[in-house]
Amino acid sequence: MSKHLSGSQIVCEALLKEGVDVVFGIPGGAILPLYGVLSQYPDLRHILTRHEQGAAHSADGYSRSTGKVGVAFATSGPGATNLVTGLATAMMDSVPMVAITGQVGRAAIGTDAFQEADITGASMPLTKHNYLVMRADDLGATVHEAFHIARTGRPGPVLIDIPKDVFTEMGNYDPDAPLDLPGYQIPCKAEESQVEAAAKLINESEKPVILAGHGVVLSRAFDELRELAEKAQIPVVTTLLGISSFPEDHVLSTGFPGMHGMAYSSLAVDQADLIINFGSRFDDRIVGDAKRFSRSSKKIHVDIDPAEINKTIAVDAPVVGNIKDIFGQLLPKVKQKTHLEWLQHIEHLKAEHPSLRIPESDRLMGQHVVKALSDVTKGEAIITTGVGQHQMWAAQHYQFKNANSWLSSGGAGTMGYEVPSAIGAQVGNPDKLIWSICGDGGFQMTLMELATAVENNLPVKYAIMNNNHLGMITQWQDFFYEGDFQAETYTANPDFVKLAEAYGMKGIRVTKQDELESAIAEANAHDGPVIVDFVIEKVDDLYPMIPAGQSVEELIEEPN
Amino acid sequence: MAAGNGTQQRTISALVQDKPGVLARISGLFRRRGFNIASLAVGRSESPGLSRMTFVVEGPEEVVKHVAAQLDRLIDVVEVRDITESNIVWRELALIKVNAPAKTRGEVLELTNVYRANVIDIGVESLTMEISGGRQKIDSLIELLRKFGLLEVIRTGRVATLRGTLVEGEDDGLFQSDASSPTYILPVTSGESGSV
Structure with missing residues (x-):
């Protein structure tokens, strides 16, 4: 049923419908009409931050730690531009967030008005999507679309820019209106042929390594990852953002590889005959020199974003879809194995390349x-x-x-x-x-x-x-x-x-x-x-280290 | 599809939402991913609220082969196809204004006829013609008209669609195959269905 409300009220009602209970923000002139109705919505808790960057990172931290969409409010001009670092941070790490910014009144847009900034233009490459909403009638649908886009598929931040007089304009809000997003598809299960091909490679492999990335965390596939690793006895290397996707006291846990990762982890990736990448984008901090990255291995890349496949590393078996769903497809097809020799070799690598150097010093490090x-x-x-x-x-x-x-x-x-x-x-x-x-x-x-x-x-x-x-x-x-x-x-x-x-x-x-x-x-x-x-000690170098753009051949384990 | 020096051209057909800022999103994506737009044609499509864009993009092979996947990430892009390797038919339109005083007008008009171009405006000293076809046809006409004095050349860029039959057009791919060639070859006409 459609309701007749002010733009500000529509925003709040739509936020509540999306399950939002907390918002991080700081007011300013253009967004004051929204703050003006917050007292009518006591279920929307507002946390006043001291800077808009703080609001954005707080929404990000809230989102990563709860799995819910984080929400940030900021005003026009500098308020909105202060959000940008937070948007870029969330975008790079695929964190679902919705930022709502005030904009100068519609008549003033494009006139270099006081506290005007083209935030939709500025944030275009740093958001999954963004909106400038010019009618109160469109606000409800836009908020619901924004949440849908932020939390589905490969998640990311979405910004909604709202002119001051759209907040005060009366408009219609239909909470049950269907979303109008033609062409926006949410990958879930992968094509069966891709899963078959991946399972075949896994079953044939003698020296496999799982590379677990942020995708495992974002799709909350912790139990499935563990089940697969244990079933086929595959060592699990986590990327920097894959850390905590697999318990580190587990015998199969093999640390994180790359620039400052564990030497044994980088070496395991280098020596493997199969890398099973779940939701990592083969970032340059892990890959280093792409031409020399794990040359002898075949690669399976499981990712929700088809644009990540073959972007930096050519793979043998792409599997596109939601990681949690794909684990479900893959698990029954993967055979039980022990990989005894390979796991013993990894233990040997861990012993030979301890990597967790704590300098011998009386000082605090x-x-x-x-x-x-x-x-x-x-x-x-x-x-x-x-x-x-x-x-x-x-x-x-x-x-x-x-x-x-x-x-x-x-x-x-x-x-x-x-x-x-x-x-x-x-x-x-x-x-x-x-x-x-x-x-x-x-x-x-x-x-x-x-x-x-x-x-x-x-x-x-x-x-x-x-x-x-x-x-x-x-x-x-x-x-x-x-x-x-x-x-x-x-x-x-x-x-x-x-x-x-x-x-x-x-x-x-x-x-x-x-x-x-x-x-x-x-x-x-x-x-x-x-x-x-x-x-702590004034200067202490960080090891192990693979210098930027290099490979394990240039690995520096200890100071000279 | 190679255009020499490891660069490559690809033809992309995209159905996009007819909304403000869509072109900025796409051109911004192209810029930051290092794709160069060789030509771009935009217009309303057969579906209300949707526009059809046809791009020809060029860049290093490793980079441009990801164009379609990257475009598909944009929310406003409804459908995108990389039709480079498909059996496509494509055309480009050009308006050419050329010097045509009485002394040379006959010769210019004769070329117009050979190329099946249409004269759409005529003045005392010049005339303007429209021509559609493949790039090579248009390029060669322009080359031939050059000696009369070209006043203005306006080209639309390429529009393309998949063929409705399985019969392949042999020279429809000329846009790509001649891209690295410094010389233009006068095309051979081959009847009404030809692709001159």
Whole structure:
């Protein structure tokens, strides 16, 4: 039945119909009419962030950790452009999100009006789809389309730009109107011939490796992945974003490969006779030099997006569809096997190339911190990270036990993701322990969101790996720019314990290895947000390393 | 289909939603994926609310073979087919304005007849003709008219459709096969159904 409502009301009713219960945002002039009706919709909880980038990353963290579509509000002009980094981050990692932005009034569009920005133009390549809605009558259908597009197929962010006077215009909303999306198909099961071909390769293989990517996480196919791996006894390598798709204490778990992955993992991928890729896009951080990537293996690529097939790596058996459905098709066709020799070889690789180097030092190192976090939380916390050395230490040394407990900006590599994404994850998982592992660089890009955590009593624990350096930059300048260090040192970091106190949080400083466990336990026990300032060794290089565009032949396992 | 130097041309036919911004989405996709548009023709299709676009894209072979899959990711693209290797018939339209004073007009008109072009406007010193056909036919007419003094050449780019029969047109692929050739070959007419 059609209802006659204002544009703002239509948006709220449509959001509620989509099951939205929380929105992250910050108001401004053009979106005020939407905020003006929020009091009529108490079931739409609004979390006020301090910056629109924070709103976008919070919606992203909420989405990744719950599987629901994250929602962000922002106003026109700078409000909308501040969202863009968050949209790009979600786009690269296929995270379902809907962003709603205010726009200047219809008559002012195109006149360079105050706070006008062409956000649909700007966000076109960084969203799965976007809309500029010019009639209140179209709002309801557009919101429902946007959610449908965001969460189905290969998920991604969708932006809806709404002029100020469309929010106030009266229009008709039919909540039950059918979607009008000709040509938009949602892949589910794969063609039987593709599955047959893949099963044949799996059954014939003697040295198979599963490469589990973000697609396994996005389609929540954790149990199916485990069932397949156990049935045919296939070692499971996870990509950076595939981390936590497979329990890391499992005997078949073989770490993550690539630029800073485990050496044994990269070597297993290189030596395999079959790579079964579930939902990874053969990213350059894993592949390196495409011509020399795992030359002796055949490749199966299971992906929901046909455009990913043969994009960077030519594959022998493409299987296009929803990964969860495809596991269902594949499992009965895959024969039970033991692969004893190959698994013994992998154990040998793990022993010969331990990869989890913790430097022998009396000083506090980043690896010590992550190891202690992993031990004290028993690998059961949800971890968010920024980008850089701390991210890789977290990926290497935290032993993830729970499915979908790793939130990190893999594709876009967005520093600053760690602070607001943890807020979104905590909002979506109020009873779970969230640790945000931060670099002192990235933390300072989005630290204003600490206020959001305090204001909403969100007990996020922030672990700052504080070395007064952009650690990864320091390492690259050392390795690839002849030690010509430029703009890599932070000489004026704030006192992060005092900063915590200034925000009304608990602050703890840790400078020694023997303080680690008690400090982490103290943070865990505190009923509120905490910053732990881990003052770590100034400069420490990250290993293993395969330099960009290279292959396992150039693998550097240890410092010279 | 090779156009030399490892680059390749592909013909793509797409049915797209007739909405503002669709062309910007497509051209933006082409730009950021490194596809170069050799020609583009857009117009309303047989279905209301949908437009038909025919592209000829060129670029490195490894890149352009993904054009159709990438286009299909766009929500506003309803249907897309890479018809490069299919049995297609295709045409291009050109308007050519050429110098035609009384002294040479007869010769120009004779060429018009041979090429089955139509004169659509005539002035004291010039005339304008329309010609449709394959690229080679149009290219060769333009080449022949050059000596009279070309004033303006306007070309639509290629439109293409799948053939309704299984009989292959032998020279319909000339758009591609002659793409790397610096010289134009005067085409041979072969009756009404020919593809000159």
